[in-house]
Amino acid sequence: FVSSSIIETGKGNSRILSSMSKANHEVHTKTNLVTVASCPKASPVQCELMQSNCPFPHYFSTTLFSCNLSYLLCSFLGLLYQEYRDKSTREEIETRRLQDSQTDPEETSPSEETPSEAEPTSTIENKAPPQINLLRNSNSRFNLWQDLPEVQSSGVLSILQPDEIKLQEAMFELVTSEASYYKSLNLLVSHFMENERLKKILHQSEAHILFSNVLDVMAVSERFLLDLEQRVEENIVISDVCDIVYQHTVNHFSVYITYVSNQTYQERAYKQLLQDKPAFREVISQLELDPKCKGLSFSSFLILPFQRITRLKLLVQNILKKVEEKSDRESTALDAHKELETVVKACNEGVRKMSRTEQMISIQKKLEFKIKSVPIISHSRWLLKQGELQQMNGPKTSRTLRTKKLFREIYLFLFNDLLVICRQIPGDKYQVFDSAPRGLLRVEELEDQGQSLANVFILRLLENADDREASYMLKASSQSEMKRWMISLAPNRRTKFVSFTSRLVDCPQIQCVHPYVAQQPDELSLELADVLNILDKTDDGWIFGERLHDQERGWFPSSMGEEILNPKIRAQNLKECFRVHKSDDSQRRKLGSRNRQ
Template sequence: MFASDLLRALDCCPGGGSSGLLPQLGPRQLLAFTVNCLGNHRYLGFFEDLEQRHKAQVLVEDISDILEEHAEKHFHPYIAYCSNEVYQQRTLQKLISSNAAFREVLREIERRPACGGLPMLSFLILPMQRVTRLPLLTDTLCLKTQGHSERYKAASRALKAISKLVRQCNEGAHRMERMEQMYTLHTQLDFSKVKSLPLISASRWLLKRGELFLVEETGLFRKIASRPTCYLFLFNDVLVVTKKKSEESYMVQDYAQMNHIQVEKIEPSELPLPGGGNRSSSVPHPFQVTLLRNSEGRQEQLLLSSDSASDRARWIVALTHSERQWQGLSSKGDLPQVEITKAFFAKQADEVTLQQADVVLVLQQEDGWLYGERLRDGETGWFPEDFARFITSRVAVEGNVRRMERLRVETDV
């Protein structure tokens, strides 16, 4: 039981000390927030109700009513916790990287038997991991009760309630993370050289960012010629082209709305040099971005190059996200599937966090990376191929597609 695990870990946290480290910044505060969210609510009553049902029925016939009641009335602390999880993780990482005394105290706590040898981060991410598993577990109830009309209806109601809860958890986590991210970028992007763009918007979020080689400088982009690179910020509705001034400061050179952008993959052999020949050795992974209507209402072209085939593929996927219409449910049975063999935590905006045993539909493969759709909720993103194994059983593949269809239709995910 997660909350009781945390209570044991919390008992290990020193309450004070002359340094005053832990009372102000330490793991006691990080864990206490979790316990307040989960341990002091009817969250624990869920397990009590399950235990009472088991005592009343040695062979438990159904728990759908318990799942539905708690999802609708008592699991709301999950939403608050998941919405704030990103802040907890960031606070922990900041303390670990900036405070040597804190690191030492944390190591001592993590070594204690009551913590089970687990790092602090594992305690912080566990609620999100567990709540996102509930729809799949509840769907299993639906499968097992298909021969019993009333039980199946009860299981379906529980599945809808659980899926709504998980959707709210995911939306809360995304909303808080995006809000913080946009406020940070607002302070880092300097629009003094171009017409200002109101960056902060509730409907805008970052899809991808990164530095690329600028192969040719034309028009406005001759201003970047002193350093043949540019730094792109791709949002869901606008592309912002900048020159990096420092790690936390960027001079905006231009921007364009996403519906005014065209992207084309180019082979190195297609790039002629002025004196003949081609640039295949110096520009290994080029692609062209055309701003049909830039910040001044004119057309501009950027000939860019990335340092790997996978990075180019990731940029092209991100830049064409609004145009891409992946296969419908009826044809997804033909797509490769992988099972995640070890957890992967997204580090970039276009990556997807995956748990061990997650099933992912593979939409694209490139240079050791896979782009896929997480079966349990439809979220897409990139992840390393060596974190997964391909599912070769046709029966398993077809069963996974049927489960995905059921989850999307019955829960309106």
């Protein structure tokens, strides 16, 4: 068996080797175990599992497995990515709820560590093969790695350690979710983009804006999926997938930046077409009603690439949390994560660039300067917050004045590097009467000053438009609005709770149970199952949070989430994030990162 049964052919391709001697394997027998010392594909676990009298023929023979894998992936293609993603995140939420209700996080399933798209896996004793029953739906079409007939019949589940099984599930999940994503992309192209009626309605330029380079994105996904499938076919116990992710991210994933950067144009064009072309609206409605779409909207297909590239980064994070520390697989996962993070940031920046430019032009047209004019439009400037506040009239000693005109309306435009203070004038215009660099702003909250001075804070300009210090006593409409202004005006001001970067483990945390779309520049859009540190909160239902997986900050309604009460789970979440975001390149090089020429 050892010398001849590792002939692994799948779809006509030699998967590993034609014989043991061809791989220059050194075989050592010890307590009926065979160690393969120099196989480039075999993990330490795989090496130890090779037995001289191997009872696991399916484990090493992937001819049959490759055929079944293709069938399996086809069955996964029955799930559209939107369904796959929604179901998995909701199951993740339920898993975290279960963890939070238990005393010891070690008693819960491995999904506690993951923004996962697969069903959670329960931790069991080493003596018995692990079984996954948590949240199992009899109608679910989700399959786990350990549910594969080849895996179950091979007996490897009784030999692999629970941590290795969790890692296998995380890697297998990345493969199956890519299959589901490719299915949805294919439907976007074949069902919508290539529809003959739609082609006749749309001009070529309109179709280009609406669908952008989706064909390039689909081609990249197809190549990526084929490489992932080939890796799984090589052996039932997957050696790694992050090296494949790294190669494709570096060499091919720039197509995502192009697609996502077009998002603002795409959304505008879609809305305009719905408004101006009844025939377009009618065809889209009919296509959406097709059973193939499973009740999903056309727009849900258009945003797939941005959702996928973001989720792919989270899936690699999930793998990174499970690989052995200071190992080659950890180094590879860190490299893949770093490259994906670069692509995601470029996608975000591409989306923001156009909307910011248009917004700055619009603001510039509305401003009339009573003081020396300040150029508003700049490539490095963008709006952080705008809105109306009440300014106290008269000197600061007039806090006790009993007059109906104690406060007067002013309007603030806060940019990332500049504050502009205005009064609104007729014609939707704003007259600027003061300004200051953002770095020269200080804020101070007034406490216990009575009902008339509730939600009042002091804004100090260390150097204003007249090159002198100025102070404004400002009143917000609510406590949350006051805190939001104070944090935006002075971002380095200490918040109520300690941030993620402080490395203190007892920071309050919350997980998102309802998606939220930001309505203001200082707000944070949330996806289901996001976990955030709570940096500040208000009595009227707002939270200032820092998302763990990307460290983005912003405000959101407290009703969007559920607080994580178990301190062990909170500490575990922080520990995992510190590991994911460590960026000491010199240390990573010492781990023996693979040559990626």
